[in-house]
Amino acid sequence: MSEVKPEEISHPAMEQLQGFEYCIDSNPPWGEAIILGFQHYILALGTAVMIPAVLVPMMGGNDGDRVRVVQTLLFVTGINTLLQSLFGTRLPTVIGGSYAFVIPVMAIVQDSSLAAISDDHERFLQSMRAIQGALIVSSSIQIILGYSQLWGIFSRFFSPLGMAPVVALLGFGLFERGFPVVGRCVEVGLPMLILFVVLSQYLKNVQIREIPILERFSLFICIALVWAYAQILTSGGAYNHSTEVTQINCRTDRANLISSAPCPQLLTALQLGLQVQLHPQLTS
Template sequence: MVETANHHQPASAPPPPALPLGAARGPTWPPAEQLQQLQYCIHSNPSWPEACLLAFQHYIVMLGTTVLIATTLVPRMGGDHGDKARVIQTILFMAGLNTLLQTLLGTRLPTVMGASFAFLLPVLAIINDLGDENFTTGHERFVHTMRTIQGSMIVSSFVNIILGYSKAWGNLTRLFSPIVLVPVVCVVGLGLFMRGFPVLANCVEIGLPMLILLVVAQQYLKRIIPKGHIILERFALLFCIGIIWAFAAILTVAGAYNNVPEQTKMSCRTDHSFLIQSAPWIKFPYPFQWGTPIFRASHVFGMIGAALVTSAESTGTFFAAARLSGATPPPAHVLSRSIGLQGVGMLLEGIFGAAVGTTASVENVGLLGLTHIGSRRVVQISTAFMIFFSIFGKFGALFASIPLSIFAAVYCVLFGIVAAVGISFIQFANNNSLRNLYVLGLSLFLGISIPQYFVTNTDLNNGHGPVRADGQWFNNIVNTLFSSPPAVAMIVGTLLDNTLDWKHTINDRGIPWWVPFQNRNGDVRNDEFYSLPLRINEYIPTRFL
């Protein structure tokens, strides 16, 4: 017999480690600092002919906001169609100049600096305050209003200049984390929802076909026709605008809008802006073209609120632009110099007599994601189109006659892309943390809800918002500040993220990933993306860089 009592069974192998829930069903995606599907990043460039077409596309996209703001403000000032054409020309000229400055000496990101809606409330307040004064003609009222706006913008521009070049704004952004970036960048896009489908619906027979055609041509058709993939991906927007614009012109000529409400005519007709008839052939914007600026302390405070709002809006847009152009998040010193330079641009806008200041254009950043082209050179070339069409008014007026519903359809896509980019920042933090979800949810919801309350309860006829204390200066600042989704999301998110159990959740908040990008030498790529051209940094004091 064989003894078996002392024989031991071999030890069984330990069970394999449990896979994360759902891992067996498919791959998981690690965080990626750069989007892999970009065809040209910030410092790579397409061919010159292609770059020029892409640049023209950027010009067309930013034109809608410019025309909409001028159409909203100029009639209330007492201006006629010729005045509106000159205002559009001045805004375009300053947009081109400020975009060139920002891409050369500011953030160096491919961002267009376009007209900002943040200035609507303070400008409307100025218009209302001047409503009781007597003027012999509407044009005289318009010129006086423009001079008052000029004075307010000149004074308030120093707020951004001081915030930027004192590095105060950069130090504020050091308090950010991916948990703050998500709601801020999201509402940069989502907060403009009233410029999307509500404007499209004013002329649904033009706007809706534009939206459907753009989605089908740019996303589906390029997959059905592989040979046309590149062309459709990059230039479908231009093709679609041309087709629907021609369709709108046919409806206009056929008399489809002869007996419709005025609002429908403004949104549908291709000839109702009267810009082609009233725009001068050649008109060069020049300093103090409306006359000597008028300075009133009561009007300055509203503009100060708008200046702060544009700083918040531009900051969120810069982070989205960095992601869509293949760059690292902009460091604190880059954001400081960009906001300071934005203040310089606002000063120039006051001197040249633009009706509103500029901010980083959300729609143009969305265009980077739509075309997969994040090239800085393309945006710099687009400034040539802005300046050219601002001087040669008849040519610029032709494209400005594109119905607003077409622009609104385009914005539905572009604003959505920017909002989605904001969501992508959550990958750098712990999105399974209930603490993080609380901060994200509250910041995102209040960032949309509070501004909607302020906008809904603002009378556009007189610029009065829901806050109506005894001090009008206080009302103007608060109403302007809390009408901005990015500003509200930034305030709420920064406060919550830096006070709610912040010491024990550093890793969950994504701080280890975030901190290197905030220092000048924290990441080796920072200098690659954000260094100034021609070694200018060697001749400028560090505090201004």
């Protein structure tokens, strides 16, 4: 029998890193994989809903336009995640919408040429076309940097001390969209926040059949419990005499996402139209 080479010896994930049970190439049982996948979907759903909820009204879009953007984000997120899982690094991540683009998109939406359009639907279409063009150009630059390995060369000059302030400033810029939004409905948002921290951090060692249920599925459990709690408040009439703003933020039947959703249709590239415009200052 030939001698086993050191690089051919494999060790379980728990022996390599404390607290890890699965490596990148590991495959959880089907039942657990389905639940974890659905939990990742819920996490992506929050991002896919929050970004359009902030940006689409600024563009002049209605509930139907917001639903259409949410559907597009979810569809593209699924395709990107599938490609990343099959041909990419296979990291346990969902390739979805990024908050890093929110501030640049807001700058595009607030451009004077778009703000001058009186018709809301036309302003939404023009804004989406401008945004999709900017995203195509920016993503092309990222592809070039990635495949040419230029980013790997430049990253050697980026130290954690230099990158930490950049990430922190990005997070601070979006802080007003975080906890203050949760505070719009304290009786629902605050219990969700507290319950998630307690289950994922303080009760993470609770195991059922040697599976850390509360740590691994804390998000799924919290959303189910808090949604049921919010539904009880809505059905019980807790917000019947509240202000309109409170009802929109707290009731479970005021989002208008499902009722405004169009029939399923095949998404196509440049579905909102293709339009190339030169800036007036460049043509004068």
